[in-house]
Amino acid sequence: MIDWKTAEKIAGMVSGGTDGGGRLPGDLAEIATDSAERVAAYTQLVPAGPLPPPEVVSRAEWISANLQTMKPILDPISGKLGEGMGPLAAPVRLAGGLVLAAQVGALTGYLAQRVLGQYDLGLLDPTITPRLLFVGPNLYLAAAKLEADREELLRWVAFHEVTHAVQFGSVTWLREYLGGLLEELLAGMTVKVDKKGLFELPTKAGIRDLVDAIRKGDLVSLVVGADRRATIDRVQATMAVVEGYAEHVMDAVGADVLPSQEQLRDALERRRETRSPIFRVLERLLGLEMKMRQYKDGKRFCDGVVELGGLPVLNRVWRAPEAMPSLTELARPADWIRRTDVLLPA
Numbered sequence: 001m002i003d004w005k006t007a008e009k010i011a012g013m014v015s016g017g018t019d020g021g022g023r024l025p026g027d028l029a030e031i032a033t034d035s036a037e038r039v040a041a042y043t044q045l046v047p048a049g050p051l052p053p054p055e056v057v058s059r060a061e062w063i064s065a066n067l068q069t070m071k072p073i074l075d076p077i078s079g080k081l082g083e084g085m086g087p088l089a090a091p092v093r094l095a096g097g098l099v100l101a102a103q104v105g106a107l108t109g110y111l112a113q114r115v116l117g118q119y120d121l122g123l124l125d126p127t128i129t130p131r132l133l134f135v136g137p138n139l140y141l142a143a144a145k146l147e148a149d150r151e152e153l154l155r156w157v158a159f160h161e162v163t164h165a166v167q168f169g170s171v172t173w174l175r176e177y178l179g180g181l182l183e184e185l186l187a188g189m190t191v192k193v194d195k196k197g198l199f200e201l202p203t204k205a206g207i208r209d210l211v212d213a214i215r216k217g218d219l220v221s222l223v224v225g226a227d228r229r230a231t232i233d234r235v236q237a238t239m240a241v242v243e244g245y246a247e248h249v250m251d252a253v254g255a256d257v258l259p260s261q262e263q264l265r266d267a268l269e270r271r272r273e274t275r276s277p278i279f280r281v282l283e284r285l286l287g288l289e290m291k292m293r294q295y296k297d298g299k300r301f302c303d304g305v306v307e308l309g310g311l312p313v314l315n316r317v318w319r320a321p322e323a324m325p326s327l328t329e330l331a332r333p334a335d336w337i338r339r340t341d342v343l344l345p346a
Contacts (some may be wrong), residue, residue: 114138186229
């Protein structure tokens, strides 16, 4: 099993652990409510229930929340450590669990330095209540570094994260669909272990020494069979649409209320992290490292569909899982429109 306490310690070390910075401007509850009203008015999506209240969190609190949602996804993977290794199974499982903890902790700590906001959703555990998180120190420091108005930046981030809350709150099948894809992907994974590298790890290393040793190679990685390639493509295409839709909406609703929106986008494209942390971790372990370009493709797809057919046509993506574009259709919105004209006639 993954040593989650070690993962949290490593994440805290990598994140820098600073919670410095001043208070966020404005009334966050009012900003979130205003964002939700504008997003709902533009998208015409109606959440089935109230959206989660916004929370300002520290980096440490953000790390803790995300590790909690990762547990039901990554623990089954760690259970495969040592399979088929006979008498070596127990030591490989122990050492591999520590290595996975270090890998997960290091990446989570890196993300904790950069993420500004997040709609935190437990895809495989419906008992986890979704949360709307804003990382206070990162927002404060980003505004200072970018010389941006703090309230404008906060509102801009709120538009994006609230759009995710509206998406999942309105499209009742979306959470289950993504969770099902994730379960399908996990079921087809095997764990690749570098036994020699594992047993060469220093036995009395401190956390920093352990992280440095692991960075020299992928001691534990994941392998997905060719039969799961289509599942990976569907996950990537769906996440591109989920993120691209939020990018489209934040630009559309922010145009009237954020004077510096264009400058904010140009500046933040170079530092933003929009992908869900669990997908970032899985990509890293799978050696995929999906590029930001694919998320830009998601926004380009959404912008293109709206330009060709308007928002009601784009909203077809939320009518059924079959309406999600393929990776090929992301680059060809007209092809997707023609297919869904037939699939989902008015």
